[in-house]
Amino acid sequence: MTDTLAAPTANTGGARFVGQRVQRREDLRLVTGHGRYTDDVVVPGMLHAAFLRSDIARGVINSIDVSAARQLDGVVAVFTGADFNAEIREHWVDFEGPGGDASPFRVLADTDVRFAGDPIAVVIATSRYIAEDACELIEVDIEPSTPVIGADAALAADAPVVHAGRADNIAGAIPAAADPVLDEIFANAAHVITETIDQNRYLCVPMETRGIVSQWDPFNQELTVHISTQGPHGVRAYIGRALGIPENRIRVIMKDVGGGFGQKMFMIPDEVAVVLAGKRLGRPVKWIEDRRENLMSGLHARDDRMTVSFAVDDTFHILGVKCDLIEDVGSFNAAGSSSIGFVGLLFPGPYKIPRVGFSAKAVFTNTCGRCSYRGPWMMETAAREQMMDIAARRLGIDPLEFRRINVITSAELPYTTAAGLVYDAVSIDGSLEQAVSMVGYEAFRAEQAAARAQGRFIGLGLGLYVEPSGIAMGNMSSEAAIVSISVNGDVTAVMSSGSHGQSLETTVAQVVADRLGVDFERVTVVQGDTAATPFGPGTGGSRSAVILNGAASQASGDVRTKMLEIAAHVLEAATDDLELEAGNISVRGTPSKGISVTEVARIAYLRPQELPPGMSLGLESHARYTPNAPFTFSNSCHACVVEVDAVTGGVKVLRFIVSEDCGVMINPDVVEGQIAGGVVQGIGGVLYEEMAYDMSGNPMNTTFVDYLLPTATEVPIIEYGHIETRSSTNPGGFKGMGEGGAIGSPPAVINAVADASPTSSTGRSSSRCRRRTSAPPSTLLADPAE
Amino acid sequence: MADTTVGIPTVSVTVNGVLRRGTPEPRKTLADFLRDDCELTGTHLGCEHGVCGACTIFMDGEAVRSCLVFAVQAEGADITTIEGLSAPDGTLSVVQKAMNEAHGLQCGFCTPGFVVSITALLRDNPDPSDEEIRQGLSGNLCRCTGYQGIIKAVKIAAGQSVDANGKAH
Ligand code: FES
Numbered sequence: 022m023t024d025t026l027a028a029p030t031a032n033t034g035g036a037r038f039v040g041q042r043v044q045r046r047e048d049l050r051l052v053t054g055h056g057r058y059t060d061d062v063v064v065p066g067m068l069h070a071a072f073l074r075s076d077i078a079r080g081v082i083n084s085i086d087v088s089a090a091r092q093l094d095g096v097v098a099v100f101t102g103a104d105f106n107a108e109i110r111e112h113w114v115d116f117e118g119p120g121g122d123a124s125p126f127r128v129l130a131d132t133d134v135r136f137a138g139d140p141i142a143v144v145i146a147t148s149r150y151i152a153e154d155a156c157e158l159i160e161v162d163i164e165p166s167t168p169v170i171g172a173d174a175a176l177a178a179d180a181p182v183v184h185a186g187r188a189d190n191i192a193g194a195i196p197a198a199a200d201p202v203l204d205e206i207f208a209n210a211a212h213v214i215t216e217t218i219d220q221n222r223y224l225c226v227p228m229e230t231r232g233i234v235s236q237w238d239p240f241n242q243e244l245t246v247h248i249s250t251q252g253p254h255g256v257r258a259y260i261g262r263a264l265g266i267p268e269n270r271i272r273v274i275m276k277d278v279g280g281g282f283g284q285k286m287f288m289i290p291d292e293v294a295v296v297l298a299g300k301r302l303g304r305p306v307k308w309i310e311d312r313r314e315n316l317m318s319g320l321h322a323r324d325d326r327m328t329v330s331f332a333v334d335d336t337f338h339i340l341g342v343k344c345d346l347i348e349d350v351g352s353f354n355a356a357g358s359s360s361i362g363f364v365g366l367l368f369p370g371p372y373k374i375p376r377v378g379f380s381a382k383a384v385f386t387n388t389c390g391r392c393s394y395r396g397p398w399m400m401e402t403a404a405r406e407q408m409m410d411i412a413a414r415r416l417g418i419d420p421l422e423f424r425r426i427n428v429i430t431s432a433e434l435p436y437t438t439a440a441g442l443v444y445d446a447v448s449i450d451g452s453l454e455q456a457v458s459m460v461g462y463e464a465f466r467a468e469q470a471a472a473r474a475q476g477r478f479i480g481l482g483l484g485l486y487v488e489p490s491g492i493a494m495g496n497m498s499s500e501a502a503i504v505s506i507s508v509n510g511d512v513t514a515v516m517s518s519g520s521h522g523q524s525l526e527t528t529v530a531q532v533v534a535d536r537l538g539v540d541f542e543r544v545t546v547v548q549g550d551t552a553a554t555p556f557g558p559g560t561g562g563s564r565s566a567v568i569l570n571g572a573a574s575q576a577s578g579d580v581r582t583k584m585l586e587i588a589a590h591v592l593e594a595a596t597d598d599l600e601l602e603a604g605n606i607s608v609r610g611t612p613s614k615g616i617s618v619t620e621v622a623r624i625a626y627l628r629p630q631e632l633p634p635g636m637s638l639g640l641e642s643h644a645r646y647t648p649n650a651p652f653t654f655s656n657s658c659h660a661c662v663v664e665v666d667a668v669t670g671g672v673k674v675l676r677f678i679v680s681e682d683c684g685v686m687i688n689p690d691v692v693e694g695q696i697a698g699g700v701v702q703g704i705g706g707v708l709y710e711e712m713a714y715d716m717s718g719n720p721m722n723t724t725f726v727d728y729l730l731p732t733a734t735e736v737p738i739i740e741y742g743h744i745e746t747r748s749s750t751n752p753g754g755f756k757g758m759g760e761g762g763a764i765g766s767p768p769a770v771i772n773a774v775a776d777a778s779p780t781s782s783t784g785r786s787s788s789r790c791r792r793r794t795s796a797p798p799s800t801l802l803a804d805p806a807e
Numbered sequence: 808m809a810d811t812t813v814g815i816p817t818v819s820v821t822v823n824g825v826l827r828r829g830t831p832e833p834r835k836t837l838a839d840f841l842r843d844d845c846e847l848t849g850t851h852l853g854c855e856h857g858v859c860g861a862c863t864i865f866m867d868g869e870a871v872r873s874c875l876v877f878a879v880q881a882e883g884a885d886i887t888t889i890e891g892l893s894a895p896d897g898t899l900s901v902v903q904k905a906m907n908e909a910h911g912l913q914c915g916f917c918t919p920g921f922v923v924s925i926t927a928l929l930r931d932n933p934d935p936s937d938e939e940i941r942q943g944l945s946g947n948l949c950r951c952t953g954y955q956g957i958i959k960a961v962k963i964a965a966g967q968s969v970d971a972n973g974k975a976h
Pocket residue numbers: 851852853854855856857858859860861862863872873874875
């Protein structure tokens with residue numbers, strides 16, 4: 022690679038590592054069993070925690086008797102809400118800031134229980150086995166009352182309030198605004214199509230549950246916390262405020278993390294209880310959540326209902342839409358978990374929809390709280406893309422044709438949506454057409470007709486969307502990198518946010534290596550330790566490719582500039598005449614005249630007299646980066662082909678195609694891995710996974726025997742198409758895409774099942790699918806009422 | 808302490824070629840014995856109820872879920888954990904290498920269980936069909952990869968040539 026220091030696009034084009042399927046350097050330790058997850062952390066004198074949880078969804082706690090538990094051999098302490106709840110000084114996360122509409126919070130249930138799984142007491146013992154035994158010895162007297170289960174119950178006129186002291190069960194609301202223009206559009210439209218779309222409650226389910234090891238050192242007044250998290254800095258700042266410990270006396274370490282998907286973005290009360298217990302006892306305490314706890318009380322997701330109306334003209338152009346959304350956020354929902362604002366903002370997505378009316382309510386219920394799961398706002402795509410199919414069939418045209426009529430084309434860029442978002446570097450129609458061509462849409466229609474004639478039901482569904490990646494606002498505005506070249510010429514990139522599966526140790530190294538013109542092997546990435554790394558908000562919101570690599574690129578660029586200036590001085594050449602490649606700097610056209618990066622580093626640290634006059638010593642830069650727009654839009658189209666067994670209702674996914682435009686790809690393997698993981702989560706959410714409650718508020722799916730994740734036998738081979746439209750928001754031209762797989766796949770699967778249904782293309786509008794609550798696996802039913 | 812490990816050994820097992828003795832409580836799982844007493848933390852616990860497969864190990868040649876076995880039941884057994892599948896200098900087994908090549912892992916939490924299951928699968932069926940691979944992996948859960956890279960890794964480890972989409976030729 023050859024480029025001059027002035028080139029802002031050093032990470033593309035002739036890049037040596039960016040764009041390559043570089044194999045992951047994380048893997049050596051992980052495939053051999055030498056990763057270090059939270060449960061692998063062992064500290065001398067460590068105690069173990071277990072929680073007693075409510076098995077009642079709603080009720081008043083009359084008494085808690087922990088005396089028998091305390092007496093069990095091996096039990097060190099038992100704590101209840103009375104011990105801990107008053108200890109919390111401030112409860113807010115960086116994401117919301119002080120004075121935000123903080124979610125209800127308490128460490129342990131004291132006066133009443135508000136969901137089945139609500140932690141009531143924590144036992145600290147010499148082993149997890151004993152701690153769990155002791156939980157069984159705690160006597161709790163709860164007077165149950167009728168719980169609020171489901172959004173309808175929460176909104177009922179006589180509904181009891183989930184959180185005492187609140188006037189109602191409204192966690193957040195966007196009232197419908199009067200819009201006479203939109204009303205006029207609807208009044209005069211040739212067609213108005215209205216439908217209500219439900220989305221079941223399904224969950225992040227990282228394979229590693231939560232875990233924490235908290236060590237308070239009273240002699241140094243220092244707290245060290247190992248935690249399975251998406252962002253150690255957020256944990257540190259939160260604990261600092263909550264417990265009144267200066268942040269610089271807290272070290273939070275995140276080593277290997279077995280997935281998060283949003284669930285581990287913020288601490289939950291259980292983890293705070295472990296920190297409090299350890300501090301109170303002056304001893305290290307470990308808590309490893311078990312799977313039942315993770316499913317029952319580790320935070321939930323989805324669970325939305327949206328009524329959508331389309332106003333369409335007689336040439337099938339969408340003139341306006343009205344949406345009303347209801348989100349069930351459970352009881353103790355995580356910060357930022359309600360997505361009502363984003364759903365309204367993003368609803369028009371890939372289409373030219375001139376006017377949007379949006380209203381929403383988020384409601385509390387006596388169920389586990391909601392968190393921000395991979396594409397937290399994805400109800401906009403789930404509902405809109407189902408609605409595109411429903412509307413098309415009612416209008417008597419093919420869903421693809423309806424999309425083609427309304428899609429934003431590349432010729433129309435930059436395009437400003439009804440909500441004021443500007444798309445400049447997207448390829449929405451391009452990804453639609455790529456997916457359609459890969460799946461062979463026309464040929465499929467013929468195959469489908471032939472199959473129907475034989476009594477087989479196959480269907481094809483599309484899911485088209487624009488993903489707001491690299492979200493840069495509030496605490497998520499920036500990332501930082503400290504890039505240095507050491508005396509021996511080795512490169513270290515210390516990063517503000519780290520990976521919990523995203524392969525950042527590899528991809529950041531690719532970007533840094535290219536920027537510095539050194540071999541990939543010479544770059545090491547440091548992450549996940551607040552004692553070493555600058556502030557970062559944590560990995561989420563599809564931000565790392567854009568913002569973290571923006572920081573890596575900026576810091577590396579500074580170091581590169583300095584290296585070239587030193588080399589120019591030593592070689593008596595102009596910096597513009599220098600080439601930096603494979604760890605060597607040479608004068609263009611005179612390859613014999615050169616200097617190695619290592620030699621430059623030695624000058625920078627060891628031989629200051631050889632530096633250009635006035636130049637500071639060292640080869641290091643600390644850069645904090647923010648992209649030049651709050652969103653970096655990527656786009657994608659999913660196409661799913663299914664076969665539905667007309668007798669059993671069983672669904673088999675036959676093909677799954679994803680056309681993705683995430684700008685310049687840093688590592689196509691990593692891009693495809695992110696797509697595949699998200700897609701299979703979406704397939705799972707539609708066909709297999711559901712967290713259901715009975716009317717008493719009992720969670721029905723608290724083991725992997727009841728909460729069904731897709732296995733290798735249920736997933737098709739995923740076929741990828743790539744388009745690379747450079748982003749304009751960051752120097753590398755990158756876009757995020759980590760959430761998209763989970764955003765586009767659910768409607769693609771549902772649309773495919775609806776398309777397979779016998780009446781779907783007969784002119785009757787039976788394009789709607791409804792999932793039976795607690796359905797057996799793979800059972801989606803075309804709605805007979807349609 | 809009720810789970811003390813002093814006293815007369817109640818369990819002797821060979822783990823990765825080394826004889827290990829201990830006095831686990833009768834209710835202690837083999838997984839916990841391997842992780843806590845033998846300090847082999849590569850065996851992961853994703854569910855502790857026998858579904859996810861993250862805790863899979865070899866016990867007398869069989870791929871077994873170590874969360875469903877009590878340590879005392881393993882008396883006399885010959886056990887190989889994930890740590891026993893690579894060479895001490897870090898040289899990877901064929902399956903481990905294939906997982907890396909095929910991007911068969913992201914967070915890596917499920918990976919030890921998959922590596923053991925794939926090793927067992929290919930030992931018993933060196934040239935499996937796509938269907939046999941999927942069946943063979945159906946007892947292990949992964950939440951990150953959508954199984955795409957893992958299936959591809961099995962094919963690579965079996966010496967089958969694969970295209971970019973993981974289809975064997
Ligand atoms: S931990 Fe043993 S099968 Fe899940």
